[in-house]
Amino acid sequence: MTEQTADLLKGNEALALAAIRYGCDGYFGYPITPQSEVLETLMAEAPWETTGMVVMQAESEPAAINMVYGGAACGRRVMTSSSGPGISLKQEGISYLAGAELPALIVNVMRGGPGLGTIQPSQADYFQAVKGGGHGDYRLIVLAPAGVQDMADFVSLAFDLAFAYRVPAMILADGAIGQMMEKVTLPPWRRRLTDAEIAERYPWAAVGKPASRSRNVLTSLELDQAVMERKSLALQERYARIEAAETRSEAYLTDDAEMLLVAFGSAARIYRKTVDLARQRGVRLGLLRPVTLWPFPTQAIARLVGQVTSVLVVELNAGQMVEDVRLAAGGRVPVEHYGRLGGVVFSPDEILEAALSQWNKTNRK
């Protein structure tokens, strides 16, 4: 068990190995392309023989998410992963996790939809991840990795945030990041928490009732509407704290930008190159990459909108995050969308064309 190793790994493999190193207690999943290597890697590593981490292929996606619900209720660091169709099946369980205020990690390696769609990369589950997905007034903390290193690093970030706020967290990746290999440094090993440590750190957890306290009840059900409103307002207050403290974004060459690209995940990765190409053509393009899709970096975008003449939002979907960018821009500059659907991934040159065309349109007086 070496501390730091640089290796060449698929995003899915890096995520699985990072989960073991983080001291994850359990993974419950069901195979689906393009994320099956998560479960395959965990099975090959057999962490139940080393760290004691449980790895289980459940009989279905709903079963997997409810195993996560049970593990999370016991204060364990538990996770599941899937792609669009499987994530849809898990929505009921995700809403229950949110309602019962349970921390857990859900990973969606997106493919093109709707329906069974295609197994090729897509970013069409943005709305599902960010705007609800399941029923009720709830939020997930949503992290968007832009490469394999992020797949390794976001496991600990997601778990840490989920436990800090008792809110489920999602890593929203896509098929390109799941399947590609890049150089990655895996995170350091951390030990799984002991039963005593869990009882001490998470007084809400169902770890067996000592005589010194009353029993812990973990449920999303509350039939007294006054109590339910109080609980709901408390949850909303917690979401406001998350928005204030945990919004993350990454700026690339925005200081002198005249035009702004906004993209997340693999798209943000590809368009760094577009920014470089545009600058070679004399157009001062900058890129803002939301790292957290919820909480959304509204302020960071609003600040940049003051200095640019237009914004182009590039997504592998029909136009989802663009709605949040438009809210942030507040109508001050035109915000356009460029997307490809059905699993088609655009090249840096294609986005350059779209950006230059918008630039010429905006600046032709």
Next chain:
Amino acid sequence: MQNQRTIETLIAGFGGQGVLSAGKVLAFAALYGGREVSWMPSYGPEQRGGTANATVIVSRDAISSPIVSTFDAAILLNRQSVSKFAGSVRSGGLLVCDSSVADAAVARPGVDVLSVDAAAEAKAAGSARAATMVMLGVLIGRTQVVDPARVAESLRHVLPPRHHDLIDVNMRALRRGMAIAGS
């Protein structure tokens, strides 16, 4: 091409020809040589018999986009790949194609086109199944994208241990390819 900081390569052919594995061999050789590297596969049903491809980018700098639409060098092993990707090789670039499909490759000004009878070369090296390694040898010989000495190490990682007896024949195939490339 030897002086370029980044070399973007494509390997394309039928699923089962070792296209993704050859890409991995190249990628790990680059990793062991201390380079930045990305390997982006096609992962669809093409892996099960249609056309498969892998984009491998090797760089001295951080790699911005692992997905590109044009390439510095390409190995094209079947007719479908030639018609799809021959035009994607940049001017000044290298196109290595199998001689059985070379007639489909449009001669392009400024592109170094090498047509190789990979099956015959591989057979001469000791195994017809090492044909894709011959082609990789041509690409490495011509571009110096990785240090050939790193390839044996890479093969040890990419091939499962039960196939480590095949490392020698793969290295012989690689060296035949490099000889064809004139290095």
